[in-house]
Amino acid sequence: MRMHLMVVVSVFWLPLGLTEPSLPSGSKAGIHCVPRKTVPFQSENGHLFYEEGVWNYSTMLLREDLGLMVLGARENIYALDINNISNKISSVSWKVTPKQKVDCTNKGKDPIQCQNYIVILHTMKDGRMYVCGTNAFQPGCDYMSYTGGQLKLENKLEDGKGKCPFDPFQRYSSIMIDDELYSATSINFLGSEPAVTRTSSSSSIRTDFKSSWLNEPTFVSMAQIPESKSSLVGDDDKVYLFFSETALEFDSYSKMQVSRVARVCKGDLGGQRTLQKKWTSFLKARVDCPVPGSQLPYIIQDTYRWCEGEDWSTCVFYAVFTPQVDGWDMSAVCAYSVLDIGKVFSEGKYKTPVSVETSFVKWVMFTGDVPSPRPGACIDNKARGQSINRSLDLPDQTLQFIKDRPLMDQAILPIGKGPLLTHRGAAFTRIIVHRTQDLDGRKHHVMFIGTENGSVLKAINYDKEMFIIEEVQLFKSSQPIKVLHFSDTMGHLYAGSEYGAVQMPFSSCGRSVSCEDCVLSRDPFCAWDKTKAQCIAVFTAKANSDLIQSLRAGNFSLCPATEPLKLVNHTVWLGDNLKLQCVPTSNLAETRWHHDAQPVYPSPRRQILRDGLHIVSASASDAGHYRCVSLEHSFTGAYTTTVAEHRLSVGLGKEGRKTDVQTEGSSLAVLQASVACLAIVLAVLLGWNLYKGHLPLPGTCERAKQRAGRGENRGDEEVSSQPGTVKNTLLVSGETNCTSNNNTCSRAVEFTGIKDGETEAEASMLFIDELEN
Template sequence: MHSLVVVTLFWLPLGLTQPTPPSGSKAGFHCVPRKTVPFQSENGRLFREEGVWNYSTMLLREDLGVLLLGARENIYALDINDISNMKSSVSWKVTPKQREDCRNKGKDSIECQNYIKVLHTVKDGRMYVCGTNAFQPGCDYMSYTDGQLKLENKLEDGKGKCPFDPFQRYSSIMIDEDLYSATSLNFLGSQPVVSRSSPSSIRTEFHSSWLNEPTFISMAQIPESKSSLVGDDDKVYLFFSESAVEYDSYSRLLVSRVARVCQGDLGGQRTLQKKWTSFLKARVDCPVPGSKLPYIIQDTYRWCEGEDWRTCVFYAVFTPQTDGWGMSAVCAYSVLDIGMVFSEGKYKTPVTVETSFVKWVMYNGDVPSPRPGACIDNKARSHGINRSLDLPDQTLQFIKDRPLMNQAVLPVGNRPLLTHRGAVFTRIVVHRTQDLNGTKHHIMFIGTENGSVMKAINYNEEMFIIEEVQLFRPAQPIKALSFSDTTGQLYAGSEYGAVQMPFSSCGRSVSCEDCVLARDPYCAWDKIQARCVAVSTAKADSHLVQSLVGDFSLCPATEPVKRVNSTLWLGGNLKLSCSPPSNLAEVQWQHDAQPLRPSTRHQILPDGLHILNTSASDAGHYRCVSMERSKTGAYTATVAEYRLEVGSGPEGQPRRPEAQAEELSLVMLQASVACLAIVLAVLLGWNLYKGHLPLPGPCGRARPSAGREENQGDQEEAARPTTQLVASQSGKLVTRLLEPGEANCTSNNNKCSGEVELAGSKEGETEVSVTLCSMQFIDDESES
């Protein structure tokens, strides 16, 4: 916490606090998905193989009709129409020796496998594939012929092309026969490099001013030589994050960057030999309101209007570098704005302060010509500089020491397109479609850390999240996103597997109003079929209703909700169900046409109303009303309606179902006790009959073995006094001693005959006298 405070204190004075949006801004701050679709198997088609993990590399080959999916030690060719249909697969496993060498270097068995990380198409139609190969990166060529994948087993060294560590971020792009890659060049991951693998290979310097503990994100080519008036070169843009060198702080501060190199760069003649002479980088800001530290870039997607590179925009997702904020954002950057920073912006330069401390400040000195970091253009050619090898050492030394630009790249509109608190964004792709009126829209599909995909759209600077669909269970971060424009399908990859989902599932909207308020350009309400359908599949003569401003008044009248009659039992608990049609709808309950306020007895839950300890006053008419706002007004509809009446028992008195249940339980308990008593009585009788238990009484003692002793025992027993209890009707017990021989008992086989006597007493009371015999025990040995 202390280090964070220190970083913040140094960050604020530099004027880098994120600006708040202007008053009345329509940006999509804190957007909430209109609908949240939980996981269902119908959400998409899943592909996975048991025991195979890390489906994180995708290459769409629409010309072959397959989606190539790279996973751990396996590559799959899947049908783009149904990825659950695997057409072919090929296995690329490490050898036992490679695995053993990897483990001897301190890596575990999970890391010491071959993770497919690079999949690109080359000119002849083959694929170039690279894997981590147990921390010995290797590459090979792969073909797909006659429906079969085949590795050519022409193994090449993959250092600088593919990461050593399977869990380290990297990026690569194939241009013609040249592979541009951003990864680590050594086993420890301590030599980050941006390189081009070609006959004229080239890379970055191993210096912190060039790359300082970077995390590489993505690469893209921009063909800036096309229709260029100045004879410019094509460029490759790289997005990454790294530890900032330009800010004074006591802890590691991350910033987002964009870098650029020229495709025709061959390095310098003496200075920067086989090193980039055009490598420049600049900070990328995504100004999220309220944030004190810069947000970190996680993924980008390049979108261009046709062949015109000037229309290209990079959509990027950002997350906070501290876990406490919990906000993700989407920002868009114009390639023209990025190019302006590199071509016209000022440079930063390191300055030594107090003999050892280096501080980066804006460079205000003379800039040599040709401009450092610039591509070779017509102006340079006019001075006899036709390639980077011809650049003067003064220009090369300048860019070697100062690759960082002073100015930051700001997003379009100087604010995020979208911010969202909740699921952390991981990936993004953008698809363009058009509505019924022919207007084109950019739809953003955003992958999240919990395995869901959000579909968002920007309507005249107003951001709207149509839905969030859960694709994976268990939840897995989405690591790859791609789509096919011809099939209208989105493909998402995760550690667990890959899922295919359509651009839109219009059938989730069950009414015209729901379909219109979804504001989904892919969908429209068909009044003839009375259902929400995909615009791309609708017939030409269909009567479709679509309003991207949410004009629900265009919908035909709908039937009212059917009332549900229910019984109210006094003193019980009752729940009335009511699920709002969307996350944006506000729900209100009415009781007898009056708003119902939440209380201790009336709890308004997200899915209904809970009435506790019901009383007669709770009877009546209940309505659940939802209200959802759109650009044309507020749509109000009755979602559920109930009529509650107090229930009555057999005698006309209100009785709770709980009371009936209690009575039933009591009857069952009594029946159980009676059954148990009968069983015990039977067991007791059986034991008495068999003589296993003694009977009470003075004669119950075993007979002596000798006849004389038996007579003597009988006389002694007869001489013993017995006890008599006398009970009156008043409940009093009277105890009296009986004279010897008065009790009618015999000692034959320990059987005793007790005596009960009813006798009258004074004042009309009746006495009950019970003669208790002395307890005697059977001597089994004596009787034998």
């Protein structure tokens, strides 16, 4: 009966050293590393290149001899200025024909896939470039030259089958060696026939179509190791291939992915009868990157080969791994020595398939006799001593053995038996490694790691302590980094994604604004210039510059004293909320607050945030002096610096202001009511006096004066020449006279005249009666 996947893991995985590993002796850990600084997207982070309507900038070729960065995208190839890739020098378009696109869509493929994705760019010996594209699922290759500042395709179209993938979204890998193309890709339309091939002008050679050779692989990378140089045994150069595939050696209901490294010999010509035009040197082994806490093997995503000069024995493969289980957000970096890999292939045991009663095949360690020459070995002096000078001379016994048993029993473990670095967050996608030198002449390997969200991590190993200097967001949108390259002479990194390509310097030292920050960044590219009071790039410093750098210890005490911070004043109303800003110096620093020299502890009213102190419903007790201190540890101690100082005053709060407003409103209402009452009383008094005649009507005094001036007395009358319009004015005297001081009369009534039907005597009598009343 077949076992469940987890049982298989328990039985097969754990005995192979994949329990929690012990880190290298004295390791200060790269476990769960956090970048010291996180740099958000800014246009200043680097030079960006993209063209509207063009996507998938995933193939790069640096031509430092031409001063170019050649960039392959969907249906376009660009020649960009290596100093500033925003400057396009030339471009060439390679589009599919309408008929090719129709044929592709008629076969059930998406129109987006039915275009020409440039996937291969390599330099040939004569300086031309070899370029291949998916070409609407009809892969093709051509030669391209750069003359007179212009890119030009030679239109010598070759069949790209076996050289590049049909499907633009299928992983592949390739390398050009002495004008021979080594490729790892699928060689059919459906993508179901994976193969590792070598194509030259004269012949080609590939892997056998057997699941024991390649079982649903995902190809990652290829690299050459010149092992023939200074070889004491007359060995051949090797080509190493990293990939992942479905494991055959583990029996389970579910498919389990494992990481692999395979190897072929450069001089392999295939067998004479067995394995004709097939690799006779193809061997593969499992690659483990044991991450603490994981129960399933991590899957390899990319590798980078680094060698010390011309000495191939110093070569190390740096590799990034991600989990094969969704929801597990831990990525890892492991490093593998080429000597350790070679030892497994040259001395290790083989696995062999055996049949069991339940009619399925089980892979176990081969314990029988191994034929000579050793299966999978390159032709060396020992083989030549047996008159075997080419793979064509190998005996069928050796060839049949390797045909049936290409898998090694022993897994390849990383240097130190564990990961160099693990990191929670966006999954790792690509890695490159650059070596630089510090002020003391010591050399360091700086890793640049691309992620799934478009950022690049810069990490370094100091005495087995992994340290992430920074994480820089290169693209505005979250786009996976698909390709990474660097130019040592330019000191720049180049990254490509679906959206575009970005060029950034190895380091932007100007981000460190203080000496302590510069030293604690522990960036080998940077140092503090005491004369300029700036964090500068080391390679730009003059010979006599007074520089400070402390990479291993982060000794900030070397820095000169700094000026105190300016105090920031705030006023908050009683009952209001306020946030006092305090940004820590790095992601590794923690902030602490003091209020009038007393520590501030978190409470419902005082919330300590990552970037400040939030005071809720301020009271009088919150007034005073606040100091925010950033604390960051290094090997020389804890670096404490005052990041911000605030003075807080608490004014009259909301409740007091409300009471005042209510009081003022009440007073105003009372005043308005009083004024209204007074106005009514005055109006009544005025009307009463007017009605009783205590006050004259307006204009009466003036007319009385005019009459007095003319000598008119009571009973005088002025008759109009027109009947019915007689107007008599009688002035009643004897009670109060008009005076010049107030121009008023106490009793003045105007006689308006005789109405129709009245005699003059009757009108006069009525007027006298009215006066008396």
